[in-house]
Amino acid sequence: MPSSLSLKSKRVRIAAVTAALAAGAGLYTAGAASADRAVPRTDKEIPNLTQVQDKIKAFYGDTVDASGQHYASADSNYAKQVADIEKKAKAHLEKVVKNQVKGKKGAKPAIVVDLDDTTLLTYNYELQQGFHFTPESQDAYLKSTDMAAVFGMPQLVNWAQSKGIEVFYVTGRGEHQREWSARNLKNVGYKPVADTAHFFLKNKQTPPAYLACGAKCTTVEYKSGTRKYIESKGFDIVANFGDQYSDLQGGYADRTYKMPNPMYYLP
Ligand SMILES: [Mg+2]
Numbered sequence: 554m555p556s557s558l559s560l561k562s563k564r565v566r567i568a569a570v571t572a573a574l575a576a577g578a579g580l581y582t583a584g585a586a587s588a589d590r591a592v593p594r595t596d597k598e599i600p601n602l603t604q605v606q607d608k609i610k611a612f613y614g615d616t617v618d619a620s621g622q623h624y625a626s627a628d629s630n631y632a633k634q635v636a637d638i639e640k641k642a643k644a645h646l647e648k649v650v651k652n653q654v655k656g657k658k659g660a661k662p663a664i665v666v667d668l669d670d671t672t673l674l675t676y677n678y679e680l681q682q683g684f685h686f687t688p689e690s691q692d693a694y695l696k697s698t699d700m701a702a703v704f705g706m707p708q709l710v711n712w713a714q715s716k717g718i719e720v721f722y723v724t725g726r727g728e729h730q731r732e733w734s735a736r737n738l739k740n741v742g743y744k745p746v747a748d749t750a751h752f753f754l755k756n757k758q759t760p761p762a763y764l765a766c767g768a769k770c771t772t773v774e775y776k777s778g779t780r781k782y783i784e785s786k787g788f789d790i791v792a793n794f795g796d797q798y799s800d801l802q803g804g805y806a807d808r809t810y811k812m813p814n815p816m817y818y819l820p
Pocket residue numbers: 667668669670671795796797
């Protein structure tokens with residue numbers, strides 16, 4: 554593991570997780586909630602990294618434009634898997650709207666959506682970086698570039714809002730990335746405004762008082778604590794969308810929707 558891949562980066566990169574997913578057969582389910590850290594006995598227990606990356610590209614239906622930018626295809630298996638999840642989520646939200654599913658008494662229904670690989674697709678950034686995330690390269694990218702929307706998510710989110718469901722964006726991105734992120738959401742078609750009351754980013758310098766763990770929150774503590782705070786404001790979170798299990802654990806959501814992401818693992 555390269556030394557630059559510090560534990561503090563919060564990103565356990567590609568190899569461990571894709572290994573767990575690809576090794577599959579019997580040992581792991583596709584929903585394995587944590588990276589496998591067992592030491593392989595032979596190399597045969599480790600998927601070949603080049604081949605894993607090729608599989609990821611095939612899954613996203615990799616297309617490259619003249620300037621070398623990589624995009625996922627709307628007819629890819631990734632897009633199909635996403636569409637299937639969105640269909641299930643919409644059926645649930647339709648019931649909420651029709652009041653067939655009772656929320657908390659007097660609370661307004663709300664959904665929570667994550668950013669990276671839930672509403673915005675990091676695929677091109679990841680390819681540019683060779684799947685090697687760094688805070689510096691992420692800042693440079695977000696500042697200058699709009700990530701594409703995850704297929705179908707603007708439509709789902711905008712529809713929910715049109716039906717009276719409040720939309721909250723909750724991301725592990727840093728507070729200093731607020732403006733770039735809000736711009737991106739707007740530019741790719743998300744109508745619910747990412748204002749300070751609806752857009753939560755990690756603030757390590759000045760953590761909000763409602764997070765008892767302060768600047769030391771784990772992702773689960775930060776995200777579930779933020780959902781608890783949202784619900785304390787009179788909302789019932791009827792659905793929570795995230796691409797990481799850490800986006801979804803910790804309660805304060807009636808349903809959770811796990812978006813596909815074979816590119817990285819965040820504890
Ligand atoms: Mg994410």
